[in-house]
Amino acid sequence: xxRFPNTLAFRLxxxxxxxxxxxxTIIFNASYFSLKKILDQNIEDDLLEGTVEFQILYQNExxxxxxxxxxxxxxxxxxxxxxxxxxxxxxxxxxxSDLSHWQFLPENQHIIKQVFSTSKPxxxxxxxxxxxxxxxxIHDLIxxxxxxxxxxxxxxIQDIMTFxxxxxxxxxxxxxxxxxxIGWLMAGHAVKDIKEVSxxxxxxxxxxxxxxxxxxxxxxxxxxxxNTFNAMLDRIRVLIFEMTEMTDNIAHDLRSPLARIRVxxxxxxxxxxxxxxxxxxxxxxxxxxxRLLQMINSALDVAEAEADTIxxxxxxxxxxxxxxxxxxxxxxxxxKKGIKLACRLDNSCYVYGNIQNLQRMLANLLDNxxxxxxxxxxxxxxxxxxxxxxEIMVMDTGMGxxxxxxxxxxxxxxxxxxxxTHDGCGLGLSFSRAVARSHSGDISLSSRLKxxxxxxxxxxxx
Numbered sequence: 001x002x003r004f005p006n007t008l009a010f011r012l013x014x015x016x017x018x019x020x021x022x023x024x025t026i027i028f029n030a031s032y033f034s035l036k037k038i039l040d041q042n043i044e045d046d047l048l049e050g051t052v053e054f055q056i057l058y059q060n061e062x063x064x065x066x067x068x069x070x071x072x073x074x075x076x077x078x079x080x081x082x083x084x085x086x087x088x089x090x091x092x093x094x095x096x097s098d099l100s101h102w103q104f105l106p107e108n109q110h111i112i113k114q115v116f117s118t119s120k121p122x123x124x125x126x127x128x129x130x131x132x133x134x135x136x137x138i139h140d141l142i143x144x145x146x147x148x149x150x151x152x153x154x155x156x157i158q159d160i161m162t163f164x165x166x167x168x169x170x171x172x173x174x175x176x177x178x179x180x181x182i183g184w185l186m187a188g189h190a191v192k193d194i195k196e197v198s199x200x201x202x203x204x205x206x207x208x209x210x211x212x213x214x215x216x217x218x219x220x221x222x223x224x225x226x227n228t229f230n231a232m233l234d235r236i237r238v239l240i241f242e243m244t245e246m247t248d249n250i251a252h253d254l255r256s257p258l259a260r261i262r263v264x265x266x267x268x269x270x271x272x273x274x275x276x277x278x279x280x281x282x283x284x285x286x287x288x289x290x291r292l293l294q295m296i297n298s299a300l301d302v303a304e305a306e307a308d309t310i311x312x313x314x315x316x317x318x319x320x321x322x323x324x325x326x327x328x329x330x331x332x333x334x335x336k337k338g339i340k341l342a343c344r345l346d347n348s349c350y351v352y353g354n355i356q357n358l359q360r361m362l363a364n365l366l367d368n369x370x371x372x373x374x375x376x377x378x379x380x381x382x383x384x385x386x387x388x389x390x391e392i393m394v395m396d397t398g399m400g401x402x403x404x405x406x407x408x409x410x411x412x413x414x415x416x417x418x419x420x421t422h423d424g425c426g427l428g429l430s431f432s433r434a435v436a437r438s439h440s441g442d443i444s445l446s447s448r449l450k451x452x453x454x455x456x457x458x459x460x461x462x
Contacts, residue, residue, distance in 0.1 A: 008187070008191050008194070009184070009187040009188055009190075009191050010187075012183065012186070012187035012190065012191070013180060013183040013184045013186075013187045014183075016179065016182075016183035016186065016187070017176065017179045017180045017183050020175065020176075020179040020183075021172075021176065021179070024171075024172065024175060028168045031164075032161065032164060032165070032168075035160075035161070035164070036157070036161055039157045039160070040136070040154075040157070043136050043152070043154060043157065044123055044136060044138070047123070047136065047137075047138040047150065047151070047152070048121060048138065048140070050150065051121065051138060051140040051141075051142060051148055051150070054066055054069070054142040054148055055141075055142045055143070057069055057142075058142045058143050058146065059143075063086075063094075063095075063146065066086070066142065066146075067086075067095055070084045070095075070097060071097075074097050074098070081152055081153045081155070082097075082150065082151065082152035082153070083096075083097050083098075083099055083101075083102045083105070083150060083151060083152075084096065084097040084148065084149075084150045085097070085099075085105075085148070085149040085150070086146055086147065086148060086149075087112055087146075087147040087149065088145055088146065088147075089116050089144075089145040089146075089147075091109050091112045091113065094146075103129075104126075104127075104128070104129035105126070106126065108124075108139065108149070111124075111139050112139060112147055112149075115139045115140065115141060115147055116141070116147065119141055121138055121139060121140035122138070122139045122140075123136065123137065123138050124136075124137045124138075124139075124151075125137075125154075126151075128153060131155075132158075133153055133154060133155045133158055134153075134154050134158070135151045135152060135153050135154060136151055136152065136154055137149065137150065137151030138150060138151065190222070193213070193222040193223075193225075193226060194222065194225075196213050196214070196226075197213050197225065197226060197229055200212065200213050200229075201229075204233065209233070209236070209237050209240070210237075211233075212230050212233060213226045213229060213230055214226075242411055245411075245413075245414070246411070246412055246413045246414075249413035249414065249415070249426060250413055253295060253413065253426070254292065254295075257288040257289075257291050257292050258288075258292075260284070260288050261285055261288045261289070264281050264284050264285055264288075265281075265285070267281070268281040295427070298427040298428075298431065299412070299427060301360075301427075301431055302412060302427055302430045302431045302434050305357060305431060305434035305435050305438050306434040306437075306438070313354045313356075314352055314353050314354050315352070315353075315354075315355065316350055316351075316352055316462055317350065317351050317352070317353050317355050317358060318348065318349070318350055319349045319350065319351050319358070319383070319390055319392075319459070320345050320346060320347050320348060320349045320383060320385075322355065322358055322359060322362065323343065323345055323362060323381060323383050323392060324343065324345060325359075326359065326362040326363060326366055326381075327341060327343040327366075327381055329363075330363075330366045330367070330370060333367075333370055334370050334379060337370060337373070337375055338375035338376055338377075339370055339373050339375065339376075339377050339378065339379055340377075340378045340379070341366075341370070341378075341379045341381070342378070342379070342380050342381070343380075343381045343382075343383075344380070344381070344382050344383070345381075345382075345383040346383055346384055346385040348385075349383060349385035349390050349461070350461065350462045351390060351439060351459045351460070351461065351462050352439075352462040353439045353459070354435075354438075354439075357435045357438070358435065358439075360431065360432075360435070361431070361432040361435040361436065361457070362392070362394075364428035364429065364431060364432045365394040365432060365455050365457075366379070366381070366394060367428070368428060368429070369394050369395075369396035369398065369453070369455075370396075372396065372398040372399050372453075373396045373397055373398035373399075373452075374398065374399075377396065377397040377398060377452075378396070378397045379394070379395070379396045379397075380393070380394075380395045380396075381393070381394055381395075382395070385461065386461070387461065388460065388461055389458055389459065389460060389461060390457075390458070390459045390460075390461055391456060391457070391458050392456070392457040392459075393454055393455070393456050393457075394454070394455045394457075395452065395453070395454040395455075396452045396453055396454075397451070397452040398452050398453060399449070399450060400447045400448050400449040400450055400451050400452055400453055401445070401447040401449075401453055402449060403449075406445055406447055409429050409445060410429050410430055410432075410433045410443070410445075411430065412426065412427060412430040413426040413427065413430075414426050414430075429443075432457075436457055436458075436459065439459050439460075440459070440460050441457060441458050441459035441460060442457075442458055443455060443456065443457050443458075444456045444458075
């Protein structure tokens with residue numbers, strides 16, 4: 001059994017060749033039958049024109065003139081190619097050319113009667129005995145009481161059609177290999193870039209994440225595939241980098257409280273402590289454990305918000321009241337640091353959302369603004385509402401965020417303060433962005449070092 005290559009190039013070549021064969025076959029058949037129809041019509045026109053000439057001759061010279069013309073025409077050509085018969089209105093043959101080559105002519109009394117009764121010519125196509133050819137015949141009146149039955153062989157037409165068929169078969173045998181070769185070259189060119197993508201993917205599988213497929217400027221589907229593939233690789237590389245950094249950050253954040261728990265435990269075990277000192281050590285251990293639990297719970301909250309599993313907990317929320325309550329809650333904290341907290345809010349702004357997560361989102365932004373703003377600084381909260389969107393801006397005059405870190409402050413466990421000297425686990429902004437996006441909105445950041453930062457939340461109006 002023949003096994004064909006199971007490749008895309010071979011399948012494209014096969015279908016291309018098949019389409020070429022079908023098109024050539026359709027074109028040939030259309031040409032063949034159109035030409036045959038034209039030639040058949042020409043021979044019928046010739047037969048009909050001949051009977052008209054005999055009609056005129058009969059009118060001028062009578063039956064004898066017709067007979068002399070028939071004999072003259074027979075003497076000019078080969079008798080086996082045509083014949084003549086004359087019948088009277090009783091269906092009796094009154095004259096005939098030599099029918100030695102046309103003895104197979106059928107009895108056509110019913111056709112003769114029909115022509116005499118209707119005065120309309122009747123054409124027939126009959127097979128010529130002992131040959132593969134056919135003949136075209138006509139019954140027509142040349143006088144009210146004289147019928148001419150004549151016909152001629154279509155051998156010339158059939159020879160032309162046979163020659164045409166042989167030309168087609170020869171052309172067909174030549175065109176198929178050429179079409180297959182052209183199809184193979186075209187398919188090879190078409191799948192060249194796909195093979196390149198496959199080769200690069202294989203190298204990436206072996207760990208070469210920096211490899212990319214070269215992009216051609218053709219702008220076709222393959223180019224789009226290559227662009228998408230390269231973009232996917234860039235995204236995967238970024239994700240791997242972020243995951244690696246996030247893992248480092250998690251390890252760093254976990255190591256400190258665990259190390260403190262270990263030190264507390266070792267110190268407690270190595271000394272003869274009083275009950276009060278044991279209680280203090282236990283209290284410190286619980287505090288560190290709470291810090292770990294807070295970090296773990298925050299990470300789970302971020303994952304839950306990103307997965308948008310809070311749809312069933314959403315309701316119509318007056319965001320104006322929510323922001324006002326947050327400002328009042330953090331006003332005491334701001335006053336203790338000597339920071340002025342000012343709120344300018346539009347009234348009666350509503351969103352469809354989860355009230356607890358929206359409160360935590362605002363609390364995270366206000367907490368960060370106050371935490372990273374020095375005494376005598378200022379924090380402003382502005383809420384504006386349009387027909388389509390709600391915009392909440394939290395602006396501070398704090399230390400600002402370096403430009404290189406601004407794109408990453410929303411990443412989980414990322415902290416601009418790499419030394420971890422400030423409280424926090426680097427999940428507050430990640431959670432806030434996840435909440436905003438789960439409400440079909442987003443958060444953007446604008447910041448200048450030593451000038452302050454501005455976080456802008458945009459949410460759709462309910």
